[in-house]
Amino acid sequence: MSDMSSRRVYLDYQATTPVDERVLAGMLPYFSGVFGNPSSIDHGFGAEAAAAIEQARERVAALLHGGPRDIIFTSGATEANNMAVLGLAEGYDDKPGHIITAATEHPAVLDPCEYLRSKGWKISVLPVDECGLVDPDAVGRALRPDTRLISIMAANNEIGTVAPIAHIGRVARDAGVTFHCDATQAAGYLEIDMESMSIDLLSFSAHKMYGPKGVGALCATRAARRRIRPRTFGGGHEAGLRSGTLNVPGIVGFGLACEIAAEEMPEMAERLRGLRDGLWNRVAEGVPGLELNGHPTRRLPHNLNMYFPSANARAMMVQLKRTVALSTGSACGSAKEEPSHVVRALGLGDDRPNCSIRASIGHPTSEADVDYAATRILDAYRSLG
DSSP, X not given: OOOGGGOOEEOBTXXXXXXXXXXXXXXXXXXXXXXXXXXXXXXXXXXXXXXXXXXXXXXXXXHTTOOGGGEEEESSHHHHHHHHHHHHHHTOOXXXXXXXXXXXXXXXXXXXXXXXXXXXXXXXXXXXXXXXXXXXXXXXXXXXXXXXXXXXXXXXXXXXXXXXXXXHHHXXXXXXXXXXXXXXXXXXXXXXXXXTTTOSEEEEESXXXXXXXXXXXEEEOHHHHHHOOOSBOSSOTTTTTBOSOOOHHHHHHHHHHHHHHHHHXXXXXXXXXXXXXXXXXXXXHHSTTOEEOSOSSSBOTTEEEEEOTTOOHHHHHHHHTTTEEOBSSOTXXXXXXXXXHHHHHTOSOTTTGGGEEEEEOOTTOOHHHHHHHHHHHHHXXXXXX
């Protein structure tokens, strides 16, 4: 048995996940054995790589109940979000228009919107309620004659709240407005059907669902794809929208990760939910007034965001640094060391963002890991007096 003082438990699976062994095994041949460029169609080496890409395209599309031709491979969700927001905006080259988004979106959506604001676009950033939910009726009220895009994420990366995407999609569809959904945290954990949810553009990444880093996709319906302008030029790859030699091993791994997620999602979601609730119950027993950030039921099965009254989250994280991997916010925003804009948007008090910690459960997490993490979290809390 290992020394408890040297044990480390990882509970930051919403930042990134380890590559599934089955995914890694499927990727390995494409680093050296099947190494052809999929664009080299004049010989068998390229044809083998191209066939692997198309198989992966089918697997990725199947997870979303979409079509293989709708998949545009990218370096990840950040690029896909930029392609959706900026690429679509550039498709309207007559004059700046209007975009609707929400205060709790990821910076990969909010920052491109702010860039467009500097270019004359009008941006409506909708508030959320105390659980982090966007009101679909508020989306409808924000519509204008020049609204070009609605961008609302499927599930929040910090507080886990699941948005009423199908309802918002209907609002967009009825208004004839393109609907973009950042599904980075939801894909592989929740059922997504682009057609029934009226989603035109959807972004996500492989590394959030036990695939490799550096690969993701924008899934775009034919109508939306016609409107988007490319952001990268030089070869016309990916239907002319994203030039550059494709990352064959990464894309193969992405496809396998999607296939595995589609098969195992229901059972795994139930298991993650049980572990998450167990962690909440253990910590709540030792922290008077502990509160949940996000919706109590409409939330990701592996997300837990906890508010520790009067306890500085970063001080707790210093105590936990060598034992339990947790987060005070988005991995993409943690380098700035600024309080979470997501928790602040809930309107529950100025101290809330500074006193909140996110734990996210993963496939490798065990009950023993949860027990150990709860003990260490309570130790850190108590150490602050």
